[in-house]
Amino acid sequence: MARRSTNCGFTSRGLQTLSILGRLPLFPPDVTMLDSMTATGPNRPRIGIPWRTSQEEVAGTLPKIQNYLDAVQQAGGEPVLLSLAHPEALHREFTALDGFVLPGSPADVNPAEYGASNRGRSAPPDPPREDTDRAILGHAFGEQKPVLAICYGCQLLNVFLEGTLIQDVRSETGTSIPHRKKDLLPEPPDDPCHDVRFTAESQLAKMAGSTGSVVNSSHHQSIAKPGRQLRITGQASDGIVESVEWTGDANWVIGVQWHPERMRGDALADRLFTELVAAARGARRVPTLKS
Numbered sequence: 001m002a003r004r005s006t007n008c009g010f011t012s013r014g015l016q017t018l019s020i021l022g023r024l025p026l027f028p029p030d031v032t033m034l035d036s037m038t039a040t041g042p043n044r045p046r047i048g049i050p051w052r053t054s055q056e057e058v059a060g061t062l063p064k065i066q067n068y069l070d071a072v073q074q075a076g077g078e079p080v081l082l083s084l085a086h087p088e089a090l091h092r093e094f095t096a097l098d099g100f101v102l103p104g105s106p107a108d109v110n111p112a113e114y115g116a117s118n119r120g121r122s123a124p125p126d127p128p129r130e131d132t133d134r135a136i137l138g139h140a141f142g143e144q145k146p147v148l149a150i151c152y153g154c155q156l157l158n159v160f161l162e163g164t165l166i167q168d169v170r171s172e173t174g175t176s177i178p179h180r181k182k183d184l185l186p187e188p189p190d191d192p193c194h195d196v197r198f199t200a201e202s203q204l205a206k207m208a209g210s211t212g213s214v215v216n217s218s219h220h221q222s223i224a225k226p227g228r229q230l231r232i233t234g235q236a237s238d239g240i241v242e243s244v245e246w247t248g249d250a251n252w253v254i255g256v257q258w259h260p261e262r263m264r265g266d267a268l269a270d271r272l273f274t275e276l277v278a279a280a281r282g283a284r285r286v287p288t289l290k291s
Contacts, residue, residue: 044078045098045280050132052105054084067261068103068150075273077280084128087135094139099146099280102133102153104259108221109156114164121168122221134160146252146279148272151219154255158244161227166240169222175238179217191216191259196242202233203254204243207271215242215258215268222257230255252279 049068051057056065065081072079080097082090107126111118133156140147149157155165166172169179178184178192196215198205205211223241226232234243234256246253252275260269 043281044076045277045284046080046096047072047077047099047101047277047280048080048082048093048097048136049101049103050082050129050136051084052103052129053107053126054128057084065103067259068101071261071269071273072101072277075270075277077273077277082132082136084126084132087128087131090132090135091139094136094143097145098284099276100136100140100148101276102136102147102149102156103261104151104153104218105129107152108167109152109159109165111165111167114159114162116164116167119167121171130156133157140253141248141251143283144249144251145283146276147254148276149253149255150261151257151259154244154257155221155223157253157255158223158227158230161230163223163227163230164225166222166224168220169240170220173238173240175240177236177238177240179222179236179240180220181218182220191218191262193217194236196234196236196258198243199231199233202231202243203245203252203275204233204256204268207275208268213268215256216263217257218259219257251283252276 049065049072052065069079069081077099082093105126106123107129108123109130110125110127111122113130133153137147137157137160139145147157159165169175170183177194179194181187181191184192193214193216196213198208198211198213200211223232223244226241226244229246229248230244231247232241232243233245234241236242240257242257244255254272256272260266260272263269
């Protein structure tokens with residue numbers, strides 16, 4: 001197998017000198033306080049981001065979740081870290097939030113949630129993370145709040161809308177395109193990159209300014225059947241789904257399989273977060289119509 005470049009030229013946002021998490025204590029946040037990570041301001045929509053995993057929250061492991069918080073802050077939003085450990089507090093917190101990012105995770109969605117059994121290659125699920133994401137999505141769809149779903153978050157979005165997943169891309173499709181570091185030997189230090197083609201007139205194509213882009217890749221599962229009213233708008237050259245967009249109404253809901261939070265300085269990656277924040281700002285001004 002030909003070795004492709006493993007360095008896209010992007011740097012992790014988490015390596016910035018100014019860390020918005022530098023003053024965080026290394027223990028799970030008191031979710032009842034709804035602590036925010038930046039100074040508040042009238043033009044900064046509040047974007048909720050759940051911890052990536054239960055284990056990281058308990059251990060206070062910050063570097064990877066920090067990438068998401070930094071990306072939201074740089075896009076003009078106020079990131080708010082959401083606990084996975086206090087489900088009873090979530091709906092109270094949601095009312096003070098204007099949009100959401102569903103981050104990646106080393107866990108996999110429980111195959112039973114999409115009518116399948118674990119065929120031996122699906123990683124253990126993280127039930128508190130799944131429950132939190134489902135609560136977020138139920139609120140976001142009900143209240144017309146935007147969502148950017150990334151990697152695992154994109155897969156959970158799809159399953160939430162009754163779609164299905166490929167449990168292991170390499171073994172089930174036979175693709176030669178590396179979609180994670182483990183697909184390359186020797187395993188490189190950086191994520192591999194590959195081309196992605198966007199559907200013309202899709203939101204992703206408009207954000208990219210073309211129907212093609214190059215993205216990083218760090219996943220072994222992907223969307224098989226898209227969920228209800230999700231449109232596939234981006235695919236790698238091997239056909240693996242790279243982006244989906246919600247078509248059920250005007251709400252801004254986009255899922256991407258790559259990691260824009262780790263693509264600092266990339267125009268499309270930055271645009272995804274600025275568009276999310278802009279949509280959140282607009283949602284905050286428009287009252288939800290109740291039947």
